[in-house]
Every structure is written in structure tokens, then in C-alpha cells.
Amino acid sequence: MxxxxxxxxxxxxxxxxxxxxxxxxxxxxxxxxxxxxxxxxxxxxxxxxxxxxxxxxxxxxxxxxxxxxxxxxxxxxxxxxxxxxSKEQQKKKLLEVKRIEKGKTFLENVKEIAGLSDNDIEKLEDVIFSKYDFVYDMFLDVVTKGIAVLDELKLAKKTVSAIEEVSTKIKPPSVEIRGISEITCNKSDGVEVIKNALLDAIGEQKANVNVVYIGAPKYRITVKGQDFKTAERMLKPILDKLQKTVEKNHGTFNFTREESKKTREG
Structure with a gap:
């Protein structure tokens, strides 16, 4: 009642x-x-x-x-x-509840690490809600953009330090875009040319890019990013450079997209 x-x-x-x-x-x-x-x-x-x-x-x-x-x-x-x-409403609500529960758990961790009182936590929640819809969103923001995103909230140093420590428990969301590259090179050292072209095209992005040899002339290229826009931005120059190098060596290049995947944050 x-x-x-x-x-x-x-x-x-x-x-x-x-x-x-x-x-x-x-x-x-x-x-x-x-x-x-x-x-x-x-x-x-x-x-x-x-x-x-x-x-x-x-x-x-x-x-x-x-x-x-x-x-x-x-x-x-x-x-x-x-x-x-609807199924969509059900899914959305369950995700929202999960977000709320995670936020509560992480705040409890912050409370322990920083030695905060219940009153301190209530005040902290009020400050968080001035910028975020969910407490969990703050921790996720720290993971994806860095602790500097909290500067405007003017939190105590020990609180910021505790939030940063707790945020390391979150696996940020990511997406995968991938496709099959068909690469041929009829030179005597064609295999080496293709291998070096792939390594050169990936360059500094090797932490986010994976290349798997499927069988001549096919290679699967997978790019990971925090969102589709970021992943696309990484993939385009790789494909452009790869095509340019292969064709410069009188080879052929073709890229066919496969279905993209999205993972949830954890």
C-alpha cells in the first residue's frame, strides 16, 4: 500500500x-x-x-x-x-536496470577506497546526476575518454582517484568491422610483396587490426574501435594504402565487407 x-x-x-x-x-x-x-x-x-x-x-x-x-x-x-x-521495451528496461545496479556497486567501491561516508556518497550522486543520466555512465565515460572528463565536476582528489581505480574494472564497448581482401601479385616474390603491403598498411594500428590468411588469394581484415565511426576511420586509410601498394607492384586488390559486430560494455 x-x-x-x-x-x-x-x-x-x-x-x-x-x-x-x-x-x-x-x-x-x-x-x-x-x-x-x-x-x-x-x-x-x-x-x-x-x-x-x-x-x-x-x-x-x-x-x-x-x-x-x-x-x-x-x-x-x-x-x-x-x-x-514489446521485446524492445523489455530489453531496454533490463539493460537500464543492469546499468543502475552496476553504478551502485561501483559507488560502493569508491566509498570504500576513498573512505567516504553515506552523506558524501549522496552528495557525490547529486553531482554525477548533474552531468550524467546514470552513475554507471560516468565510469564508462572515464574509461573511454580519460579521467579529465570529470574536471568540471570539481570533485575531491581522493574521490577522483577512487573513481579512476574503479573504472579500470569496466571493459569499454567496442565494435568490429571486417571484410575479405582478395590480393594477388604475380611477381616471383609476390607472397612477400603482399605480406609487406599488409604490414605497412596496418602500421601503428596493429593493436586494433587483425589480419587472418584464409587461403590464396583471400585475407580477412578485422578492425576494432569504440564505435563504428572510429573503426571506419581506421579502416579506410589501411585499404587505400594496401590497394596502392599492391597495384604499384602490378597486383590486384578487391575488398568485400562482411557483417559488423557490436559488443556491450562489461
């Missing part, structure tokens, strides 16, 4: 809820983000079509992503829907 000062969800909001009790007419749930506030998931809102058994779709103790359909603050009634939540 909601108290007078308790925050209530808004109609249309996507929430995380824990199933607490099943009935013939639906399921009672507690809203995880609203201090366990009770809501009700009617049988007609569980799945499309006729639902014969509630327990076939939801079980006690299970967490579900639900849509808030109706809120009656006077009677503390919150009606929810499972069937109106």
Missing part, C-alpha cells in the same frame, strides 16, 4: 516487478523501483488471447517487465500489463 509521501509510477511507464501472489484473476506484484509498492496484473493483460492458467505465464518470485496501465493514488491501485510490453 502506498503512503501519502510515497512516489507512484506514471501511466505508460515501464517498470520491473516481482510476482508475489497468483490468483484465478491474475497476479499481485511488488514494484522493485518503488519500494515494493503493490500492483496488480490482471489475467487479461498477461498474454494475447485467452489465458486459461495464470501460472503458465508467471510464477511467484519471478521478475517481469511491465507497463503501468492505471494509477489510482486515492485507493493505492496500480494496474499493470505484461502483454503490452
Amino acid at each position: 502506498a503512503t501519502e509521501s510515497q512516489e507512484l509510477p506514471e501511466i505508460g511507464e515501464i517498470v520491473i516487478a516481482t510476482i508475489t501472489k497468483l490468483t484465478d484473476h491474475g497476479a499481485y506484484v511488488s514494484l522493485d523501483e518503488y519500494s515494493g509498492l503493490q500492483g496488480f496484473l490482471h489475467i487479461s493483460e498477461i498474454a494475447p488471447g485467452w489465458v486459461r492458467s495464470v501460472s503458465k505465464f508467471v510464477k511467484e518470485g519471478e521478475k517481469k517487465v511491465l507497463l503501468v496501465k492505471k494509477v489510482n493514488p486515492n485507493r493505492s491501485e496500480i494496474d499493470l500489463s505484461l502483454k503490452q510490453v
